[in-house]
Amino acid sequence: MKSIRIITLVLWGWCGFLFAQPEGTPEDWLQRMASALRGLNYQISFVVLQPNGEFEPYLWRHALVDDIEMEHLSLQNGPGREIVRVDDLVSYFEPNVPAFSLRSDVINGPLPAELFRNPHALEHAYDYVMIGRSRISGRSAQQIRIVSKDKSRYGFNLWLDQESGLLLKLDMTDVQGEVLEQVQVTSLQVTAEPDEYFSRIEKSKLPELVEMSDTGPLPIRWQIGWLPEGMQILRRDIHRLPMTGQMVEYAMLSDGLVDVSVYLQAVDPGTSENGWLRYGANTLLSLQQGALEVTVVGKVPPQTASTIANSITLVKGND
Numbered sequence: 001m002k003s004i005r006i007i008t009l010v011l012w013g014w015c016g017f018l019f020a021q022p023e024g025t026p027e028d029w030l031q032r033m034a035s036a037l038r039g040l041n042y043q044i045s046f047v048v049l050q051p052n053g054e055f056e057p058y059l060w061r062h063a064l065v066d067d068i069e070m071e072h073l074s075l076q077n078g079p080g081r082e083i084v085r086v087d088d089l090v091s092y093f094e095p096n097v098p099a100f101s102l103r104s105d106v107i108n109g110p111l112p113a114e115l116f117r118n119p120h121a122l123e124h125a126y127d128y129v130m131i132g133r134s135r136i137s138g139r140s141a142q143q144i145r146i147v148s149k150d151k152s153r154y155g156f157n158l159w160l161d162q163e164s165g166l167l168l169k170l171d172m173t174d175v176q177g178e179v180l181e182q183v184q185v186t187s188l189q190v191t192a193e194p195d196e197y198f199s200r201i202e203k204s205k206l207p208e209l210v211e212m213s214d215t216g217p218l219p220i221r222w223q224i225g226w227l228p229e230g231m232q233i234l235r236r237d238i239h240r241l242p243m244t245g246q247m248v249e250y251a252m253l254s255d256g257l258v259d260v261s262v263y264l265q266a267v268d269p270g271t272s273e274n275g276w277l278r279y280g281a282n283t284l285l286s287l288q289q290g291a292l293e294v295t296v297v298g299k300v301p302p303q304t305a306s307t308i309a310n311s312i313t314l315v316k317g318n319d
Contacts (some may be wrong), residue, residue, distance in 0.1 A: 031120070034116060036164055036165040038117070043062075045186045051280055089209070090104045090106075100208065124230045126257065137185055143158070144160065148228070157171040164188070174301070181280050233253055234253065262295070274288060276305065281299040289312060295309075
C-alpha cells in the first residue's frame with residue numbers, strides 16, 4: 001500500500017506539472033526568448049529534421065564581448081559551412097567559395113531570425129496561443145503555438161526553456177498538424193563568460209565586405225496582386241540562374257517568419273509546363289502567365305504559392 005501511495009503522489013505531481021497554468025502571456029514568453037537570445041552567453045547544438053529522415057546538425061554559439069554581440073553558426077556534417085557575426089558584420093565561409101561579409105545584425109540560417117529578434121513584428125500576420133508545459137531534452141519547457149491569421153501559411157509549435165527562455169524545439173506543421181520540418185535542440189549550455197571561441201576572432205581579419213549595389217531598372221514591369229496577410233516585397237533585383245546562366249528577375253517576399261522567392265523570365269507562349277512539387281515544408285511551383293514564366297519557391301502551402309503566381313500581371317504600358 002505504501003508503494004502504491006508513493007506512485008500515486010508521483011503521478012499527481014507529474015500531472016500537476018503538465019497541466020499547471022502557465023505564467024504570463026505568449027507575447028511575454030516570446031519577448032523573454034528574444035531578450036535571452038541577444039543577452040546571454042550560450043552554446044546550443046540542434047538538428048534540423050525532415051519527414052524523410054534526412055537531418056542537418058548545427059552548432060550555435062552566442063556571446064557578449066565588451067558589449068558587442070558575437071555569434072557563430074556551424075553546419076556539423078559534410079565539408080562544413082561557417083557563419084560568424086560580429087555586431088552588424090556577418091561573414092560566410094564555405095568550401096570552394098571565396099569568403100565574404102555582408103552588413104546585417106542577424107545570421108541568415110535555418111532558424112527564423114525575425115521571430116527570435118522581434119516577435120512583436122509578426123503580430124500583424126500571426127496569432128500566438130499558450131498551450132502548456134512539457135519536457136524537452138530533459139528540461140522543463142513552455143509550449144506556444146503560432147497560427148497564420150489568414151490560414152495561408154503553415155503553423156508553428158515552439159517549446160521554450162523554463163529556466164532561460166531559450167528555444168528547445170520548433171515544429172512547422174500543416175493544417176492537419178503533420179510535422180513538415182522540426183528543429184530539435186540536443187544540448188543547451190548557458191555560461192557566465194563568453195565561449196573561448198570568440199576570443200580568437202579578429203574583426204580586422206574577417207573577409208572583405210560586399211556592398212549590395214542597385215541593379216538599375218528592371219527589364220519587365222510586373223506587379224503581384226495578392227500576398228498573404230503581413231507579407232511584403234523586401235527586395236527586387238536580377239539574378240543569373242546557376243544551372244542555365246539565364247538572367248531572371250527576382251523578388252524576395254517575407255512576413256518576418258517565412259521567406260518566399262519569386263523568379264520571372266520572358267518565354268515564348270506555350271513553351272513551359274505548369275506544375276508544382278513539395279519537399280517537406282518547401283514548395284516549388286512553376287506557372288506560365290502568357291509570355292511570363294513564374295517560379296515560386298518557399299515554405300508555404302502549394303495553394304498559397306499558386307495564388308501568388310496567378311496574381312502576377314504585367315503592368316500596362318510595358319514595352
